[in-house]
Amino acid sequence: MDASILIIDDQKDQAEAIAESLGNAGYTCSTTTSGNNVVDMIRRDGIDVVITDLVMHEFDGMRILKETKENSPETEVIIITGHGSVENAVTAMQKGAATYLLKPININHLRAVVGKVVEKQNIVRSNIELHKQLEEKFGFAGIIGNSQQMHRIFSILKQIASTTATVLVVGESGTGKELIARAIHYNGPRKNNPFVELNSAAISESLLESELFGHEKGAFTGALQLRKGKFEYANNGSLFLDEVGDMPLTTQAKLLRLIEDGRIVRIGSNESIKIDVRIIAATNKDLGELVKEGKFREDLYFRFNVICLRLPPLRERQEDIFLLMDSFIKEFSKKNGKNIKDISPEARKILFRYDWPGNVRELRNCIESMIVFNQNGVLDIDDIPEHIYKSNRTALTGPVFPVGVTLDEMEKELIKNTLAYVGGNRGETAKILGIGERTLYRKLEKYGLK
Template sequence: MTNGKILVADDNEQSRETLKEILTEEGYKVKTVNDGQEGIKAFLEDAYDLIITDLRMPKVDGLEFLKYIKKANPDCIVIMITGHATVNAAVSAMQMGAFDFISKPIKDDLVKLSVNRAINFAKLRDENASLKENLKERQDFNKIIGYSDCMKKVFDTIEKVSNSDSTVLITGESGTGKELVAREIHFKSDRKNQPIIPVNCGAIPEDLLESELFGHEKGAFTGAIRNRIGRFELAQGGTIFLDEIGDMSPSLQVKVLRVIQEKQFERIGGVKTINVDIRIITATNQNLEKAVADKHFREDLFYRINVIPINLPPLRERGSDIQILANHFLVHFNKLKKKNIERITPEAINHLMRYNWPGNVRELQNLIEMLVVMKEEGEISVDDLPAKIRNTPSGNVGSGTIIFSEDGIDFNDHVSRLEKELLLKALKMSGGVKNRAAKLLNLNRTTLVEKLKRLNIANDWVD
C-alpha cells in the first residue's frame, strides 16, 4: 500500500533518481519526467498528491509549470527544488502558490521533512473540507422544507419573530418538526453565534429535571459530588429550547416562571444568584389551554410562554409538501447510504399523498430511510411501500374525512389537495395523455397544463 503518488520534474537525471529513491523508500509511488513540458503532460494524464519540480528546466521551466498547475488545480501541492536558489526565486515561487522551496544538493532528511509536511497538510485540509461539507449537509438536511400555504404562514412568523427576544410557544403533533422551528428561529436571530440548548422535559425524570435545568452545588443532595452547571447557564447569550413543557411538574413550573420574568435563579443548594441573558422557546404536543383549565399547568406560566404562538400543521394537512419532502429525504439517504435509487415513482407518490401520516414528517423520513436501505437499485414503486400505505383508500386525500383541529384547518390547502387528487386520477386513467385527461375533467388542455405546473405534479405523469 502506497502513501500517495508524487510527480517529480527535473532535467538532471541524478537528481530525479535520487528523489525517486528517497520517496519510494518512504512508501510513495513516484513518476519522473525530465522537463516542465513532460510534467504538464503527466499532470493532465493522472492525479498526484504532490508535485516536486526543479526551478530551471528546458522548454517549460519550474515557475511556468507551477503557474500552469495552480491555474488548473489550485489545491495541488507543489514543492520547488533547485541548485540555483535565490531569494527572489524563492519569493516568486511562494507567491505563486508553492508549498515549500528546497535547495540542492538534495538531502534525504530535508526532502522527507518537506514532503511529509506537505502530505500531512493536504490530508488535514481535505479532512477539514469534508467535515465542513458534512456539517453543511446536516444543516441543509435539518432545514424546514415546505411550500404549502400553511407552512408559508409558519415561515412568515419565523422571519418576523427571529430578532425579537419574546418567548415563543410552538405547538403541534409529535413529529411535525417543532425543534427544527426552534433552531430556525435561533439561527436567524442575533444570538446565532451563541448556543441553542435543547431540553426534553418529558424525557428526563422529574427528580432529575430540576438539576438538569438549574445545576447544583457540591453536596446539595446525595450523589452531588461536584458542582454542576445547568442548561440555563449553558445557554448564556443564546437560546434554551424547552420541549414538551407540558410534562413539567407544577413545582418546577414556578421556578421556570421566575427565570422568564427575572432572568435569574440559584443552583440547587446554592445561595449565589445567577443572572442569564437567554431567549426561551418552548414546545408541546398537548393542549395547554385545557391543561390550564384542568389545573395541570400554571396559567401565569402559560401566558408568559405563549407571547408568540406558532402552530405546526400535521403532515396530512400539508399535502403539497409530501412529494417534496419524500424526494428531499431520498436524495439525503441516497448519499448517506451510498445508494443510487433513481426516484420514487409517481404512483408511489400518489399513495404517499393518500396516507394519513400519524407520525408526521418523522414517520415519512423513517420510511424513506428504510426504503433506501432495503432497495438495491432502480426506483421505489408502490410494491415497495408498506401494506398500510399501499392499502390506503384514495378517498383519504381531499375527498375523504377532514379532521378539524381546535385551531381549524387551512381551506386553501385542502382545496389544493382535492384538486391535485382529481388531476392525478385523470392522468392515471388517461395513461398520462394530457388531452384525454383534460377531457375527463371537462377542462381545456392549456388549463390542465397550468394546473399541473402550479400544483407541482411530477412530469413523469404527462406525455
C-alpha cells in the same frame, strides 16, 4: 500517498530530479520552468501541492505563492530556498506557504516534508467534508418540502438563524420540530458551540430544575457531587427545550427570570453565573390554551411567542408527501443495503390519500418498514402497513360530491387534487384528466389555481 504535485524551477534538471524522487514515492508529478501558466496548470490538473524555488532568474517564487493561494487556497505551497534567504522563506510562510526546504535538497527529507504536508491537507479536507455532511444533515438542506407552507418556513428560518432570538416551534407530533430546532442552531453563528436538549415531559418534576440549573454538592439528599446543569453545558450555544408545555409553573418562573437577566443559580448556591444561551423551545400543545387554563405563565408565553414557527401537519401540505417519500426510499434502501427502484403508482396513491396523523415521522417509519419487507425492488400495496392500507380503501374510490356541489366546484377540486398528486406537473395532470394542456391551462386560470 496519492497527491499531484507541480514542481517549478527555472533550472530544468533541478525540477526533474525532484519530480523523479517524488514520483518514485508514488506521487503524480509535473514540472514547469516558466512562471506564466502556473495558475492554469493548477486548475487544469487539480494540483494538491506546489513546490517552487524562491529565487529564480525570470520570475519570483513569492509571486507564485500569492497567485496560487489567491486562485486555489486549498493547494499547499512548499518553498525551496538557499541558506542565504531563510528570512524570505519565513516571510513566505507568513503569507501562506506550508513550509520550506533548504538547498541542497536531501531526498529523504524532501519526501518526509511532502508526506507531512499531504497528510495534513487530507485531514483538513476530511474535516471540511465532515462539516459539510453535518450541515447537510442538520442544515436547511435536510429539511424536505416544496409546499408553499414549507417555503414560508424556510424564509423565516433564514431570517432568524443568524440572530440569537428565542424561538418557539409548535406543531403536531412528528412534524419536524426537533429537526427545525437543530437547523436553526446549525445555520447560525453558534453552530460550532453545543446544541443541548432537554425534554420537560421526560423528566420528573423534582429532577427537572437540577437538570436545567445544576446543583452544588449537598444541595439536597442525593446530591453527592456538584453537577452542572444543561444551561451551563449549552453556554454560548443553544438549549432546545422540548415539550415546554409540560414544564411545571415553578420552573417556568425561574426560566423567565433567567431569560430576563441571563444568569443562573445552581440549586444550593448563592452565586449566580452569567450565561449566554439561545433558547429554542418546542411543544405540540396549544400554549395559548394552557395559559387560559392557568397551566402556562402568560409572561413566559409572550416571551416565547415573539418568534413562533408553526409547522403545518403533513395532511395540509400533501404536495410534500411524494418528495418526502422519495427521499426516505433512497435513505432506507441505502441503509438496508437494498436496491429499491421505485414505488408502484397504486401504492403511491394510497400513501398520498392517507391523512398521516403521525405526520412526517409516521411516513418515515412506514417507508422504512415497507423497504425492510419488500422482496422485488418495487414498493407495492402489499408492503403498506395494514392500518394505513385499510384506512384508505374507501378513499381510493375518490371524493364523494354531495348534491348541492356545482360542476365547476367539482372540476376545480378534481384539478387541484390531480395537480397535487403529480407534484404540480401540468403535462401529467392534463394526461390523467384526459384533456389537452392548453385546456388545462385555461381552467387553471379560470379557477385561480395558477
